[in-house]
Amino acid sequence: MENLLLMMAPLFSSKLLLVLFFGTLFGLILGVLPGLGPTTGGALILPFTMTLDPLSAIVLLTSIYCAGTYGGAITAILINTPGTPAAAATCLDGYPLAQKGEAGRALGMATVSSTVGGIFSVIILVFFAPLLAKLAYEFGQPEYFALAIFGLTMLASIGEGSPIKNLIAGAFGILISTIGKDFMTSIDRFTYGINELSEGIGFIPVVVGLFAISEMLTQSTLLDQVFKRVALKAVKLPSINDYKQTWKTILRSSGIGSFIGVLPAEGGTVASLIGYSEAKRFSKKPEEFGKGSIEGIAGAEAANNAATGGAMVPTLALGIPGSATTAVILTGLIIHGVRPGPDLFREQPEFLYGIFGAMLIANVLFFIFGFFGAKIFARITLVPNKILWPMIFAVSVCGTYSLSQSILDVWIMIFFGVLGFFMRRYGFSVVPVIIGLILGELVEGTLRQSLVIFDGNWLMFLTRPIALTFFILSFIALAFPLLRSKKNKK
Amino acid sequence: MNNVRKQKRANKSLPFFFKDEFKVSFIIIFISTILLITTFSFDIVPPILNRGIQPATFPKALLVLIISLTFVVYFLSTKKPWKVEKKLPKTFYLTLTGFLLFVLISKTLDFFLAISILSIFVSYCWGERRIFYLLLVSIIFPIIVFIFFETILGLRFPPGIITNIYYQV
Numbered sequence: 001m002e003n004l005l006l007m008m009a010p011l012f013s014s015k016l017l018l019v020l021f022f023g024t025l026f027g028l029i030l031g032v033l034p035g036l037g038p039t040t041g042g043a044l045i046l047p048f049t050m051t052l053d054p055l056s057a058i059v060l061l062t063s064i065y066c067a068g069t070y071g072g073a074i075t076a077i078l079i080n081t082p083g084t085p086a087a088a089a090t091c092l093d094g095y096p097l098a099q100k101g102e103a104g105r106a107l108g109m110a111t112v113s114s115t116v117g118g119i120f121s122v123i124i125l126v127f128f129a130p131l132l133a134k135l136a137y138e139f140g141q142p143e144y145f146a147l148a149i150f151g152l153t154m155l156a157s158i159g160e161g162s163p164i165k166n167l168i169a170g171a172f173g174i175l176i177s178t179i180g181k182d183f184m185t186s187i188d189r190f191t192y193g194i195n196e197l198s199e200g201i202g203f204i205p206v207v208v209g210l211f212a213i214s215e216m217l218t219q220s221t222l223l224d225q226v227f228k229r230v231a232l233k234a235v236k237l238p239s240i241n242d243y244k245q246t247w248k249t250i251l252r253s254s255g256i257g258s259f260i261g262v263l264p265a266e267g268g269t270v271a272s273l274i275g276y277s278e279a280k281r282f283s284k285k286p287e288e289f290g291k292g293s294i295e296g297i298a299g300a301e302a303a304n305n306a307a308t309g310g311a312m313v314p315t316l317a318l319g320i321p322g323s324a325t326t327a328v329i330l331t332g333l334i335i336h337g338v339r340p341g342p343d344l345f346r347e348q349p350e351f352l353y354g355i356f357g358a359m360l361i362a363n364v365l366f367f368i369f370g371f372f373g374a375k376i377f378a379r380i381t382l383v384p385n386k387i388l389w390p391m392i393f394a395v396s397v398c399g400t401y402s403l404s405q406s407i408l409d410v411w412i413m414i415f416f417g418v419l420g421f422f423m424r425r426y427g428f429s430v431v432p433v434i435i436g437l438i439l440g441e442l443v444e445g446t447l448r449q450s451l452v453i454f455d456g457n458w459l460m461f462l463t464r465p466i467a468l469t470f471f472i473l474s475f476i477a478l479a480f481p482l483l484r485s486k487k488n489k490k
Numbered sequence: 491m492n493n494v495r496k497q498k499r500a501n502k503s504l505p506f507f508f509k510d511e512f513k514v515s516f517i518i519i520f521i522s523t524i525l526l527i528t529t530f531s532f533d534i535v536p537p538i539l540n541r542g543i544q545p546a547t548f549p550k551a552l553l554v555l556i557i558s559l560t561f562v563v564y565f566l567s568t569k570k571p572w573k574v575e576k577k578l579p580k581t582f583y584l585t586l587t588g589f590l591l592f593v594l595i596s597k598t599l600d601f602f603l604a605i606s607i608l609s610i611f612v613s614y615c616w617g618e619r620r621i622f623y624l625l626l627v628s629i630i631f632p633i634i635v636f637i638f639f640e641t642i643l644g645l646r647f648p649p650g651i652i653t654n655i656y657y658q659v
Binding site: 050 | 514
């Protein structure tokens with residue numbers, strides 16, 4: 001009961017409501033614009049959050065996360081281009097249905113299923129995050145090391161693209177985290193005499209580079225692309241028939257999305273693909289999928305929004321991000337001096353339940369904005385790239401500079417932008433780099449501290465039951481893609 | 491369809507060192523090897539201060555892992571070649587040149603001048619010809635961003651020919 005009251009706190013604070021309002025609005029705009037999204041948007045807004053108190057800052061970031069994930073559906077349905085990668089599966093049925101003159105119905109279903117998925121996942125978050133945090137009290141350094149390794153292997157196996165390339169990208173991310181002074185011995189590593197590198201490479205230049213700048217380069221190769229926008233009169237709420245047809249799909253996808261979200265991976269993107277394929281598998285009319293099936297839209301949208309709450313579970317309970325956007329949120333927490341983990345649940349429940357409540361309200365807000373404003377948001381896609389991207393560059397540069405007031409950070413951002421472009425071109429996902437970078441210190445720190453505890457004996461890891469379980473799960477996660485490809489060959 | 495087939499055939503007939511698979515794997519292994527060699531120059535901590543492992547051990551292990559996995563990627567690509575990527579258009583190289591210009595100008599002249607020049611350069615190269623929009627992206631918007639960061643975040647931008655005028659006024 002007390003926790004429920006704490007969750008309601010944002011409703012009674014005009015400041016938090018204002019932050020939620022702008023966060024949701026900004027998130028929707030970011031979600032609608034192809035190439036941008038909640039991860040890039042969150043990274044760009046991070047410097048601005050320094051002017052806010054910690055709760056307002058995290059509420060802003062989480063509302064961008066929730067609304068941005070939904071916003072991708074608007075462009076997916078109206079112009080057949082997913083605003084965010086998580087909305088890719090929505091294109092498959094959303095656009096064909098819109099072409100049949102039912103854009104309003106498609107958007108209505110996307111809005112309702114996203115909201116249900118989002119709210120479902122917040123409920124999961126409220127119940128499971130404290131449980132996971134309690135479990136984390138049993139964790140010592142070896143367990144955290146094994147958990148971080150499990151997170152990275154999961155990322156490789158259920159992320160998009162080749163698992164080996166994902167592993168390389170993850171290892172590269174961890175390698176970046178080793179640049180600078182070694183935190184245990186203060187010995188310089190990979191600094192090459194550059195003093196500014198002693199502090200290490202910041203998270204923001206890497207994220208903004210890998211997402212925003214590399215996307216700018218990608219857009220420079222797509223200038224001849226012409227978007228055809230389907231006409232939209234108004235968003236329509238689904239009919240009773242539509243509800244009858246889709247309620248099971250929405251609930252199933254909400255469950256799938258929440259579960260996938262908890263696993264450290266590309267959250268919404270993978271969740272929506274699995275949600276979509278499961279909707280097709282259980283459907284009475286699978287032949288309609290790909291031709292404008294309302295179940296297809298519901299399956300994909302409920303799953304990708306359900307992943308938002310799911311991804312927040314390990315982020316808040318363990319300090320291990322469940323997706324690229326939660327990695328940005330985790331950075332926001334750290335910048336504001338909040339250390340996620342079990343102690344946070346015991347010492348600052350009002351902060352945590354405030355975030356949970358804000359996520360719940362954000363889901364309701366984007367429902368209202370999406371329902372009444374989808375037509376206006378769709379117009380944002382008409383802003384030409386040749387005007388939009390130079391502006392995004394200006395904000396990226398200033399935002400990156402502002403955190404440490406270092407011009408080197410800006411150059412690092414550009415370097416990672418070019419690198420990210422080529423990584424994506426040759427099938428290396430950039431998300432594992434981000435997760436690797438944020439987990440790097442945890443992986444190395446816990447490994448070295450564990451070895452101190454074990455007196456250098458590596459085999460002692462196997463004497464710890466929880467750590468051993470995570471290692472076995474990591475092995476299964478690595479073997480899974482191999483087994484899957486063998487099964488596909490058969 | 492015919493073009494794709496032609497491209498695939500062309501890729502098959504290429505010598506191995508011209509293929510993307512080789513070039514990408516080679517670059518990763520080459521850079522990782524250089525970094526691996528660098529790790530041998532890291533200071534060694536005396537045993538009394540050493541906690542767990544030497545500071546160079548962890549990066550070394552990561553680099554060996556990256557090199558080994560890249561070999562696996564290359565080996566797999568010989569069985570299943572990568573998709574042939576389209577040639578990059580001129581606008582890509584122009585944008586890249588814009589970034590170089592930005593780095594040069596921000597280092598030598600002025601941070602905001604660099605933003606303005608990159609913005610107008612990219613916008614023009616991407617096909618914008620309307621004067622108002624070129625002015626919007628190169629002057630009006632950077633000024634708004636500057637004022638916003640300067641006044642709201644209280645940020646001080648690096649000195650340069652334009653920012654110096656602002657700070658002196």
